[in-house]
Amino acid sequence: NAGVTQTPKFQVLKTGQSMTLQCAQDMNHEYMSWYRQDPGMGLRLIHYSVGAGITDQGEVPNGYNVSRSTTEDFPLRLLSAAPSQTSVYFCASSYSRVLRGASVYTFGSGTRLTVV
Amino acid sequence: ILNVEQSPQSLHVQEGDSTNFTCSFPSSNFYALHWYRWETAKSPEALFVMTLNGDEKKKGRISATLNTKEGYSYLYIKGSQPEDSATYLCASSSGNTGKLIFGQGTTLQVKP
Numbered sequence: 001n002a003g004v005t006q007t008p009k010f011q012v013l014k015t016g017q018s019m020t021l022q023c024a025q026d027m028n029h030e031y032m033s034w035y036r037q038d039p040g041m042g043l044r045l046i047h048y049s050v051g052a053g054i055t056d057q058g059e060v061p062n063g064y065n066v067s068r069s070t071t072e073d074f075p076l077r078l079l080s081a082a083p084s085q086t087s088v089y090f091c092a093s094s095y096s097r098v099l100r101g102a103s104v105y106t107f108g109s110g111t112r113l114t115v116v
Numbered sequence: 117i118l119n120v121e122q123s124p125q126s127l128h129v130q131e132g133d134s135t136n137f138t139c140s141f142p143s144s145n146f147y148a149l150h151w152y153r154w155e156t157a158k159s160p161e162a163l164f165v166m167t168l169n170g171d172e173k174k175k176g177r178i179s180a181t182l183n184t185k186e187g188y189s190y191l192y193i194k195g196s197q198p199e200d201s202a203t204y205l206c207a208s209s210s211g212n213t214g215k216l217i218f219g220q221g222t223t224l225q226v227k228p
Contacts (some may be wrong), residue, residue: 030214031213031214033214033216035218040125040220041220042122042135042205042218042219042220042221043160043205043218044218045216045217045218048214048215050214058215059217070218071204090159090160094214101147101148101209101210101211101212101214101215101216102147102148102165102167102209103165104150104162104165104214105152105160105162107159107160107161108159109158109159110159
């Protein structure tokens with residue numbers, strides 16, 4: 001099993017460009033989420049999904065879109081990149097069929113994004 | 117939105133020292149408390165998930181306790197080793213949505 005796969009690992013964008021960060025898991029996990037990690041701020045939740053076709057906003061959703069058309073994939077779209085979106089992005093998933101809040105998260109390896 | 121706080125922000129100890137960190141979280145509508153270990157250039161890895169007041173979990177030299185009534189959890193490391201150097205994250209979920217809110221982390225540096 002590959003676990004949670006994130007691509008790309010590194011990306012540099014110009015202000016105003018758009019891009020999609022990919023996240024895929026092969027563990028049949030119901031719950032998937034995107035976090036950003038900034039120095040001194042820990043992991044902040046951007047968007048999450050409790051199953052295919054269902055998404056919701058986290059703490060810092062502005063400037064990002066998500067969709068969940070399949071159980072396996074949860075892409076994060078930056079519509080018009082801004083320097084404030086320079087960060088490390090982590091995708092995480094958990095099995096959570098019943099005990100959602102108590103299910104262990106599996107994290108991807110992260111995407112380091114720089115917006116210039 | 118939950119507010120999860122961790123202290124201290126960073127800690128430097130000598131090899132062999134025992135240490136502990138604190139995680140505080142809102143106790144209302146509490147569902148679960150998670151601890152993760154995050155080494156530099158790697159992804160966070162789960163240590164413990166606790167749900168019941170008074171829960172105690174142990175993995176080798178690392179243990180954790182949970183007090184849901186007052187909204188805090190302690191992580192203990194006995195006899196710290198250089199390989200314990202990492203950032204330790206706690207996260208709390210309220211309700212059964214699966215949504216985790218993370219604290220800022222405690223970065224531990226163990227000197228040989």
